[in-house]
Amino acid sequence: MTYIKPTKKAVLSIRDIVKRFPTADHRYLTACNHVSLELHQGESLAIVGESGCGKSTLVKVIMRLHDATAGSVLYDGQDIIRFTGEEKRQNYRHMQMVFQDPAQAFNPKMKIRDIVCEPLYNFALLSKAEAENRAKELLHMVELPADFADRYAANMSGGQRQRIAIARALALNPDILICDEATSALDVSVQKKIIDLLLRIQQQTSLSIIFICHDLALVYQMCHRAAVMYLGNIVEVLPAGYLKEAKHPYTQALLRSIFPLRAKGECEVATLQGEIPSPLDLPQGCPFQERCSFCMAICRETVPELRLIGREHMVACHLLDVSEKEVKTEEIE
Ligand code: SF4
Numbered sequence: 001m002t003y004i005k006p007t008k009k010a011v012l013s014i015r016d017i018v019k020r021f022p023t024a025d026h027r028y029l030t031a032c033n034h035v036s037l038e039l040h041q042g043e044s045l046a047i048v049g050e051s052g053c054g055k056s057t058l059v060k061v062i063m064r065l066h067d068a069t070a071g072s073v074l075y076d077g078q079d080i081i082r083f084t085g086e087e088k089r090q091n092y093r094h095m096q097m098v099f100q101d102p103a104q105a106f107n108p109k110m111k112i113r114d115i116v117c118e119p120l121y122n123f124a125l126l127s128k129a130e131a132e133n134r135a136k137e138l139l140h141m142v143e144l145p146a147d148f149a150d151r152y153a154a155n156m157s158g159g160q161r162q163r164i165a166i167a168r169a170l171a172l173n174p175d176i177l178i179c180d181e182a183t184s185a186l187d188v189s190v191q192k193k194i195i196d197l198l199l200r201i202q203q204q205t206s207l208s209i210i211f212i213c214h215d216l217a218l219v220y221q222m223c224h225r226a227a228v229m230y231l232g233n234i235v236e237v238l239p240a241g242y243l244k245e246a247k248h249p250y251t252q253a254l255l256r257s258i259f260p261l262r263a264k265g266e267c268e269v270a271t272l273q274g275e276i277p278s279p280l281d282l283p284q285g286c287p288f289q290e291r292c293s294f295c296m297a298i299c300r301e302t303v304p305e306l307r308l309i310g311r312e313h314m315v316a317c318h319l320l321d322v323s324e325k326e327v328k329t330e331e332i333e
Helices: 055-062 085-091 112-122 128-141 146-150 158-170 188-205 216-222 240-245 249-256
Strands: 010-022 028-040 044-048 070-075 095-098 176-180 208-213 225-230 233-239 307-310 313-315
Touching (some): 010 055, 028 044, 028 208, 044 188, 044 216, 055 176, 095 158, 112 128, 112 146, 158 176, 208 216, 216 240, 225 240
Parallel strands (some): 044 208, 176 208
Antiparallel strands (some): 010 028, 225 233
16 A cells, blocks of 8 residues: 655644533433544544444534534634534535445435536536536546446445445545545455555545544554544544554553454454443543553543653553553554
8 A cells, every 4th residue: 555645734623522412311422522633634544442432423523414512623724513504515525424335325216427426516516418527537536437327326336336435525526535434344355445545546636534443453554643532532642553552551452352464373362341331421530441450549530631642642541640661562463
């Protein structure tokens, strides 16, 4: 895989985002708890964590599929979560999303030509007469034959449908692409082709990508940085190529729970013990305290702040405040 070097210019600044959902019994479920992150131009930023950690909710807040409870998301100097009406609609020209199962997002009665050109029609950027050529260009970009324009999505494989979803998402030349588990449902070989395709497009266009993913090995291979989320909180941010240097006990536990690529015979994979606490009843102090074998008194009282401990490496853990001792790390093979 070939990488571009991202600039340090923030194309998106997520600041102190809180998202709470009211429940039927008049309580609140906290999905995002004061999340702050920056996405740089030309960067692939992974957001990783267990199911239910809030990563999909966060990107839905960015895409305005959910309204934030508090906080801001700055794009081009403007807080896009304050946009309404036409301003909100126009913002989709700059950021688009690819979902895990694109088949659910396609109208089965539409031909591929109209699916990939639909965003251009929506913004009156293309006439029906121009659609033939533009559809061919978009199909070429995602390495599909031009005659696919006359087909229907139902007659395609999962990998082909995901390419169509990427073509449609990129039709408007957005600055930001959000991939929410976009490759998780695909075979490993197809997954690699889709990742290679995204990296090639990123190299040609300086696209910034947010990549929601469970697969740490994939993140290690393809992303520039990784943000680790637990119970609605960002607990660690670091360069993806340095994942093995992770310092937060949760990130380390995630790394210990994946199978090494070159395992021979028996290999030990340590699963993370205990359950994630209910987001309806967040603990005081560190969100990871119930599952952390290093938990101290301060962890039950004070929420650890996300702070810089090295180049582009931020961790929210009291261990780094009170001890010189390095937390043991494990290698991803
Ligand atoms: Fe564990 Fe305390 Fe660090 Fe939380 S702050 S991860 S409980 S050591």
